[in-house]
Amino acid sequence: TDVPVLTIDGPSGAGKGTVSRLIAKRLGWHFLDSGAIYRALAWAVRRRGVDLDDEDAVARVASDMKLEFVCNDAVRVIVDGEDVTDRLATEDVGRIASKIAAYPKVRQALLEKQRAFRRPPGLVADGRDMGTVVFPDAPCKVFLTASAEERARRRFLQLKAQGLDVNLDQIIKDLEERDRRDRERKESPLVPAGDAVVIDSSNLTVDEVVERILARLPQAL
């Protein structure tokens, strides 16, 4: 555990993914997109026809599923041998992910899978509970937020760019519903770690956020 970790937590659409990827690249560190793990599980659960209300059954899939992140130009997510990368971004998968992410047994089953990403020279970990639960000893923790309107707008543009047929009002509704569930759940709720620095990205560019975080890093290590 002397491998350094930079945790970047926050609600959907705050810019964590973009910022984390850029920082990992700049530092030459590994990158963990923990949301993709929950989404991959959501996909596997739906694929296997597992009852979403059955916590034990969902947790079994979480332990069984063979998950691989393959890094070529971009990261591909492979579940049980199938490349599911392009299916994970949909609101439908996001909704299922957020539902099953509330199950303590599911979170427990995914804990070691996530910690395995901590390899030299370092890790940038993007999620909801990276700083609070998965890597509580991380030397540098960021909680990235933005206003709900701004987050919905970014998500809208992102999905549209992927060629998906999207509706802004529906996205705002989904986003608020998902945030509420992530915040109010008993197990690993979405809250800043006590030792996290909170950055509001509503009025910042991606580069400004990256620079702010990188500026804090040397002191933290």
Ligand code: C5P
């Ligand atoms: O970040 P992303 O939108 O891909 O995450 C999908 C869902 O997975 C979130 O809404 C959240 O419920 C869940 N999640 C989580 N803990 C994480 C990452 C994601 O509960 N560390």
